[in-house]
Amino acid sequence: MTEQELFYLLALQRVDGVGDIMAKKLLANYGTAEEVFKTKPQQLASIDGVGTALLKNMQDKTVFEKATKEMQFIETNGIKTHYFQDANYPDRLKHCFDGPVLLFSSGNIDWNNRKLISIVGTRQITSYGTEFCRKLIEDLAPLNPVIVSGFAYGVDIVAHQLAMEYNLQTIGVVAHGLNQIYPKPHKKYVARMEENGGFMSEFWSTTNPDKENFVRRNRIVAGMTEATIVIESADRGGSLITANMANDYNRDVFAVPGRVTDKYSQGCNNLIKSQKAHVLTSAADLIYILNWDIQAMxxxxxxxxxxxxxxxxxxxxxxxxxxxxxxxxxxxxxxxxxxxxxxxxxxxxxxxxxxxxxxxxxxxxx
CATH class of the missing domain: 1.10.10.10 (Winged helix-like DNA-binding domain superfamily/Winged helix DNA-binding domain)
Known part of the structure; x- marks a missing residue:
């Protein structure tokens, strides 16, 4: 993707009323974001979903000023961009109808590794969840999977830490722009993660970690990976949203069972009971169901x-x-x-x- 096309794509993202689905529809009809802006309003009006409000918003020239500022941030900070039709875009995410048109990343992410799994769960991880996560990643390490999570407290950061401990690539998908780190205490992990993996976001540098962004972030975690693993979860929580999204994308979902009296096993047990997740008791369960090559181990x-x-x-x-x-x-x-x-x-x-x-x-x- 050229700098010129990136500029127009950023401007298109700032048009009020143009989300990922509408952007993909416009791009499918006109090829590039630049052509979308050059197309006459009466022609745009023929596209399903394009109404008078959107046509008016397309005339807003401030979107180009905003795009210019974001381009400066991208260039100054060495941010990598990933267009949904390019080779350096997560392959599985290309097949998600609501996947982001554009992603931003930092670090050193290897896009050739096909074994991507997401590990999610409660922010109040217990010793049971920590030990299971350690054993799981230790046993999977010979197969060199990429560990994807949300860089949050609890299960997320434990998964990232263990991936680094076993020299596995790990990617943190964040719910804000790449100009900041959230939560701030996790800043100490950034440099090491970017050595082998890094961070990914669909959000501009002007975006803060607002509550609604975390749900949007979860669809990337679910969509870009082959399977989603829920280590621990209460009967409600963001990890269950991620699991449901993974099911909607026809991905495999695994849940670690626990005692029925344990608060942070209820979500996992319910996923298993409702047949929305495979039972995960060891790495062997995942290897068998995903049909990974055991000989590599x-x-x-x-x-x-x-x-x-x-x-x-x-x-x-x-x-x-x-x-x-x-x-x-x-x-x-x-x-x-x-x-x-x-x-x-x-x-x-x-x-x-x-x-x-x-x-x-x-x-x-x-």
Whole structure:
């Protein structure tokens, strides 16, 4: 995208009544934002949804002054721009009808990594949620996923911190312009996050972290990732909005179950109960459902002569030695393990090098 087109696109965003959906409609008809401004009002009026009020607003020349100021901020601060039709725009977000026409980012984000997952939850994370998040990211680390969250208190910042601890790329999607950091105590994490990942926003530098912006932000978190994971949540909260948006975008949603008496497990338990989320008890559940390549987690070494297996693992291994390759569901049935338990056992056995996965979700002993 050229500087000239960016200028007109910014101006179009400042026209009162032009949101992302209307902007995409106008751009689809006229190709560029510059052409939209050059088009005669009577022609624009033929576009569905363009009424007299919008036509009048298109004549407002102050939008160009505002665009000039924002261009100066972008250039002065090295902000990267991402147009929804360009290659450096989150690919999955392109398929969301209400995805932002334009995104802004800072840092060093690798757009080639396809394994993007969002981790969200309560701002009052418990020790249970923290330990689960740590174990999850530790086990996923060999697959090198990108961890996306909202940079807020609680689950968000824990997910970002753990991603950095395990040298994973992490992206904070914020509900304000990139000229500020919110919440301010998290400023200490900015430099390290921007080394491997960074920050993303649809908001101009003139935008503050107002309440309504967080809901808009959540659709980016849900839309740009392959799956959304809810670690902990009360029966209401922003993370449940994100989960519902992910469902609307036909993304996988996972929720960590908890005790029915725990306040910050109620939201997750309700997601599972209403079948809006998969049960997440370990990294293996996510790997299996998303069909990620488990071989990337195994070290390329020969099988050890003597491998210590847990009793449950030994039971599965003996079964596979006797029957040969078998489906995971059948293994669970014949070995009398619940399906959520078998996925974790099989993952551990693969990492120990005693079994291997085959096409069609089959497994065999080595």
């Amino acid at each position: 195994a070290k390329p070494v020969q099988k050890q002569l003597f491998v210590e297996l847990e009793p449950d693992e030994q039971k599965i291994y003996d079964y596979l030695l006797k029957t040969g390759k078998e489906l995971m569901d059948i293994i669970a049935l014949e070995c009398e393990f619940p399906i959520y338990r078998i996925s974790g056992l099989l993952l551990n056995m693969e990492l120990k090098g005693v079994i291997r996965p085959l096409p069609g979700k089959l497994f065999e002993a080595i």
